[in-house]
Amino acid sequence: MRGTYYTFYQRASNAFRHHPSLSKVLVVCTISGGGLVAYSDVRRPFSGVYADAAQPTIKKKKLVVLGTGWAGTSFLKNLKDPSLDIQVVSPSNYFAFTPLLPSVTVGTVEARSVVEPIRNIVRKKNLDVGFKEAECFKIDTVNQKVHCKSTQKTNSGGNEEFTVDYDYLVIAMGARANTFNTPGVIENAHFLKEVEDALRIRRSIIDCFERASLPSTSEEEKKRILHFVVVGGGPTGVEFAAELHDFLYEDLTNLYPDLKKYMMITLLEAGDHILNMFDKRITAFAEEKFKRDGIEVKTGSMVVKVTDKSISLKERSTGESKNLPYGMVVWSTGIGTRPVIIDFMKQIGQGNRRVMATDEWLRVEGVPNVYAIGDCATINQRRVLEDISAIFSKADKNKNGKLNVEDFTGVINDIVERYPQVELHLKSKKMKNFVQLLQSNQDSAAKQTTQLDIEKFKSALSEVDSKMKSLPPTAQVAAQQGEYLAKCFNKMKECDENPEGPLRFRDSGRHRFKPFRYKHLGQFAPLGGEQTAAQLPGDWVSIGHSTQWLWYSVYASKLVSWRTRFLVIGDWARRFVFGRDSSRI
Amino acid sequence: MRGTYYTFYQRASNAFRHHPSLSKVLVVCTISGGGLVAYSDVRRPFSGVYADAAQPTIKKKKLVVLGTGWAGTSFLKNLKDPSLDIQVVSPSNYFAFTPLLPSVTVGTVEARSVVEPIRNIVRKKNLDVGFKEAECFKIDTVNQKVHCKSTQKTNSGGNEEFTVDYDYLVIAMGARANTFNTPGVIENAHFLKEVEDALRIRRSIIDCFERASLPSTSEEEKKRILHFVVVGGGPTGVEFAAELHDFLYEDLTNLYPDLKKYMMITLLEAGDHILNMFDKRITAFAEEKFKRDGIEVKTGSMVVKVTDKSISLKERSTGESKNLPYGMVVWSTGIGTRPVIIDFMKQIGQGNRRVMATDEWLRVEGVPNVYAIGDCATINQRRVLEDISAIFSKADKNKNGKLNVEDFTGVINDIVERYPQVELHLKSKKMKNFVQLLQSNQDSAAKQTTQLDIEKFKSALSEVDSKMKSLPPTAQVAAQQGEYLAKCFNKMKECDENPEGPLRFRDSGRHRFKPFRYKHLGQFAPLGGEQTAAQLPGDWVSIGHSTQWLWYSVYASKLVSWRTRFLVIGDWARRFVFGRDSSRI
Structure with missing residues (x-):
């Protein structure tokens, strides 16, 4: 060598x-x-990749994966089929552990500690994977190819576009920050979706302090420059505000003592409360803690415009307008669909939707062999009432127009598996099983007979669909979807012969795979000062210092590699001993 | 709080x-x-700064320090006088441990591990220090003030210029990279002087590999893109080439195995050998090792032009021209004077010099209360022959036109202290002392009398000035100058009363301080593959693995703070276990 x-x-x-x-x-x-x-x-030495080169007669199926975020990386990590020719296209040649991005903005954790090169992740597996650092700008489903271009601005020039053919396409491109078309946001605000965003925010915070230290800066300017505004009271915005507060009061006040009196953090939220997807106890605790910390939480006001030095607000209740001078603004108000996905949706007849739709098997609706996972799509769940006649006739084996207990039991499992909302409905009604649901709407006399006609069946299930809920755009969902889809690919041949899915109510036979089912493992909301709130499965709420340690351990264990685990724990230790670095790099 | x-x-x-x-x-x-x-x-809590605010009657002397490199930081670290009002102006709010910059370019060490915020360095001391992140663009010696402007490009705008008054000014602004006005260098080449340069190079290396991985890149293009050129065979260029080689062959070949055959590193040097300031054994070893490693060393060829894709070379001996296609070029051919210093030199009558001159006390020649340390100036050493008559008459106490042993001994120490070349000359002639030198040119009969007239005195000292040597522009020199000057400031009042310096030969009395004397502690040249060459004091040469460990320990001990020491050692450990990161951040 x-x-x-x-x-x-x-x-x-x-x-x-x-x-x-x-x-x-x-x-x-x-x-x-x-x-x-x-x-x-x-x-392992890089050997597996060409292991199959000796059998050139079998033409490998081409699998193209777009994106290396949570969904794409989780998909690649769980994929095991060496007979696929896999091409990954992404503008980032690494996977970023995004839940730690708010920590990266202030240097609690370093950017390099939360990323892992994709080539590193895939080369340890016995797969045939190629990676291209490029952006997909067009998906051509007719010719089954994706058009890509390099995102580099180097001195190479020339033909930077290329196409990649696919037999299967997995779209995992994520979403973009949603500005709700508010003027000035893209020009003046920072987002917090990519590693680069976090690094820019870090530099920008130090810039504000250095600028406020100059003798040419007036008192009023100092106050403006050191006013940090966070728009959006979701988990990201709240965590960033909390991290920023800790950075300002634990580290920067020591280095810039004269500026302490000018520092201010404002958190703007259009709704009535921050963290509104969490339990009320958590929301109340967070608002209380922020108040104590001196973080101004301003709910019920919408941002209508952002200029280079001020934010225009409109009070939702009174319609009153207000101007807020600021030094740095971070925008974190949810996600929107990427332009390339919007184009793709028009192409496949989903042009009237806001978000791309897949079925419960994560297949993009309206186009074969294309899958979508993560934030770039939502699952368009099938309503039970839509299929109610098909279900009834499938269950009614002797075709007498009545269902009895025997008839139910034959299809109960398939119904519950095919329509996730049924289970949610049973849970919310505290019912043990489906039979109980079917009997619930009947009088006691009818319960004895346990026979249902189509009308009674419909009325029993009438409320079920109201429990349909689209999944939140979180790392957890994306990772589970990636894992699910990879497992489907791993057992594709097997399941072609022995389908494992539920009955097809409208067709004959069974579905090839079980549909995707999300398992919520809880959610954290770090609130700064070593306090974290957590909403765990079973509506268990935990708040405080001990939850922070739970947060540390969960995140350390979830990190993608031993390298990142080692680095992140090292960063936490370093911050504890030496504080956060404020060099302007 | x-x-x-x-x-x-x-x-x-x-x-x-x-x-x-x-x-x-x-x-x-x-x-x-x-x-x-x-x-x-x-x-310590930030208290010392305002300790003297209770005594507003004493007007503090204003000391302004320009620059936070090796010289400026070493000066600040050694300064102890709390009665000074110190203002530091620098475009970087941190000190960077530059000898590790070549390691930062490939991620052996992280950028944040080699920097320490200036505010952190000074706040631990009982000094009154203010820091301004700005660039000095004009020094006004008439009104004793420096004109500065912020280097930030933010949304703040407005009046970004300000002035700072001084009673004493310490210029420690360093130098810029020297392009010898070669066309295209500034536009197309990377330098390796600042932390930002190192980070840009790191990104650029990964960019080259990702671009070469794209299907749209032709074979020829791959070869060009993966051709890395280093211009300048000094310690920095050689160390960078070595680090790059290790990164390519230890880390990137595993991740980009298909590209291994295209990779190439060329080191261009205009002279006949690389590392020509080192011992010949080191040069030979380095050239041999690079040859074995496959690094092409091309000596005797000058770069005449750099375009975006190729370098034009001219063979020094034959005049032959050649074109070298490249993917990335790093320019490291020495240093030049910064424009602001050139302007300043014109102002103070040094306009005809290439580099700003100070005397042996590091005072800028031709202007009072201004000092210059580090790469931005050189010491304009006084020739012995220039002062020979003054020295003679000072020594000749009885004014008889002859010097005897008694006369010598009165001034010997002063001469040796005032003119460092004397000591170097004695060393090179292997003489024990000055008396031996004075006697060396005389015949044995005269030696008995040990009396010298002015002509004999002159001829004895005639060769001494040939030993004058300007100091190399290294971190070591800059740090020693900073420390020396700080110690002068610390004892200024004391020495005003009791001067500690040598006799003033042209004037009466003694110099206030001893002149600056550089103590060479040796120099390292890391050659990659865990091998380092070192030239230690006494011309002791050490090459190999053990020297690498010496290098590790010296650098770890020299690091500016415990924080950076901890981080750099952690980085070395991380690289050993996990390799270098190749994420494109």
């Missing part, structure tokens, strides 16, 4: 890498004046 | 910070899946 010499590093590294028995060994030792914690990462 | 709540972090941090006895304690503990090494850094 590099001549005759072997360095100490190489020799030691090779010992780790080539002897699996040595790997997964934790080596802890201290050097004078610092510490060294070494954890071996198993690196 | 932040309401009633104290977090775990705050409580624990405060324990560390407020109890000096707890500080300097090394806490090592491991958390599941990672490690935590905590070293307490003593942080």
Whole structure:
């Protein structure tokens, strides 16, 4: 590889890498004046990729994955089929652990600690994967190809566009920040979706403090420059405001003591409360804590315009207008559909929708062999009432127009599996099973007979569809969708022969796979000052310091690789001992 | 500070910070899946600054320091006089440990690990220091003020210029990269002087690999894009080439195996050898090692032009021209004077010089109360022969036109101290002392008399001035100058009364301070693959793996703070276990 010499590093590294028995060994030792914690990462030599080159007769199916966010990366990590020719196209050559982005904005965690190169993630697997750092700008479903272009601005020039053919296409391109077309937002506000955004915010905070330190800056200007505004009271906005507060009061006040009196953070929320998707107890605690911390929470006011130095607000209740001078504004009000997806939707007949629709198997509606996972699409759930006649006739085996207990039991599982809202409805009504639901609308006499005609069946299920809920655009959903879809690909051949899904009520036979089912594992809302709120499954609410430690452990365990885990824990330790860095890099 | 709540972090941090006895304690503990090494850094509350505000009657002398590189920071770190009103003006709000910049370009060490905010460095001292993140664009010696402007491009606008008055001015602005006016260099080449340069190079390397991975890139283009050129065979260029080689062959070949055959590194040097300021053994070893590694070293060829895709070379010996297509070029051919210094030199009558001149006390020649340290100036050493008559008459106490041993001994120390070249000359001639030198040119008969007239005195010292050598523009020199000047300021009042310097030969009395004397501590040249060459004092040469470990320990010990020390050692450990990161951030 590099001549005759072997360095100490190489020799030691090779010992780790080539002897699996040595790997997964934790080596802890201290050097004078610092510490060294070494954890071996198993690196297999890059061999698997061409393992199948010896069988050139079988033409590999081409699988193209667009995007390397939570959905795309989770899909790639769970994929196991070496017979696929996989091409990944993404403008980022890395996966970013986005839940830590608010921490990156203030340096609690470094940007490099929360990213992992995609090539690193996939090369450890026995897959045939190629990666292209490019942006897909057009999907051509007729010729089954995607048009891509490089996002680099280098001195290379020339023909930067290329196309990639596909047999299967997985769209995992995520979403863009939603500005609601508010004028001036794109020009003047920071977003918080990408690693670059977080780095820009970090520089911008330091810029504000350095500018306010200059003798040419007036008192009034200092007040304006050190006014930090966060628009959007969702989990990201709240966490950013909390992190910013900690950075300002734990670190920057020590370095810029004269400026302490000018510092201010305002959190703007158009609704009545911040964190409105959380339990009321959490919302109340957060608002109370922010008040104590001196973070001004302004609810019920909408941003109508952003200029380079001020934000125009409109009070929702009174219609009153107000002008808010600011130094830096971070915009975090939800997500919108990317232009390339909007174009694609027009092409496939979804032009009248706001968000791209898939079915419960994550297949994009209206086009074959195209899947969509993560924030770029929503699952267009089928209503039970839409299929009610088909379900009834499928269940009514002897075709007598009546359903009895025996008839039910044959299809109950299929109904529950096919329509997730049924289970939610049963839960909300605290019913044990489907039979109880069917009996609930009947008088006691009828309950004895346990026979239903189509009308009674309909009325029993009439409320079920109201429980349909679209999934939130979170990392958790995206990761679960990626994993689900990868598992479908892994067992595709198997399931072609032995379908595992529920009955097709409108057709014959069964669905190939079970439909995607989201399992909510809870959600955190870090509130700063080592306090975190968590809403856990079963509506269990936990708030405080202990929850912060739960947050640390969950996030450390969820990190994508041992490298990032090591780095993030190191960053937390560093911040504890040395504080956050305020160098303007 | 932040309401009633104290977090775990705050409580624990405060324990560390407020109890000096707890500080300097090394806490090592491991958390599941990672490690935590905590070293307490003593942080005194920010109190010293206004300690003197109670005595407003004494008007503080205003000291302005321009620049926060090696010279400026070393000056600030060693300054102890609380009676000065110190203003620091620099475009960077941090000090960067520049010897590790080549490591930062490839991610062996992270950028944040080699920087320390200036405010952090100075606030630990009992000094009255203000920092302004701005660039000095004009020095007005008539009104004793510097004109500065903010370097930020933010939305604040307005009057960005301001002036700072000084009683003493310390110029430590460093130098700029020298392009020798070669066309296209500024537009197309990377430099390696600032942290930002290193980060840009890192991104650029990954860009080249990602671009070469695209299907739209032709074979020829791949070859061009993956051709990395380094111009300048000095220590920085050589170290960068070595680091780049390690990054390419230790990390990137694993992630981009198909591109290995296109990779190439060329090192261009106009002279006959690389590392020509080092011992010949080191040069030979370096050239041999680079050859083995496949780094093409091209000596004796000058770059005459750089376009966006190719470099025009001219063979020095044959005059032959050649075109070298490249993907990335790093320019590291020495330093030039900054425009603001050139303007300043014209103002003070140094317009005909290339570099600003100071005397041996680091005072800028031709202007009072202005000092210059580091790369922005050179010491204009006084020739012995220039002062020879004055020295003679000072030594000739009885004014008989002859010097005897007694006369010598009265001034020997002063001469040696005032003219550093004398000592160098003695060393090179392997003479024990000055008397031996004076006797060396005489015949044995005259030696007995040990009397010298002016002509003999002149001829004895005639060769001494040939040993005058300007100091190299290194971190070591800059740091020593900063420390020297700070110590002069610390003892200024004391030395005003009791001058400690040598005799003034042309005037009466003694110089206030001893002149600056550089003490060379050796120089390293890391050559990649865990091998380093070092030229140590006494012309001791050391090459190989053990020198690399010497390099690690010296650099770890020289780092500016415990924080950076901890981070850099952590980075080295991380690279050993996980390799270097190739995410394009």
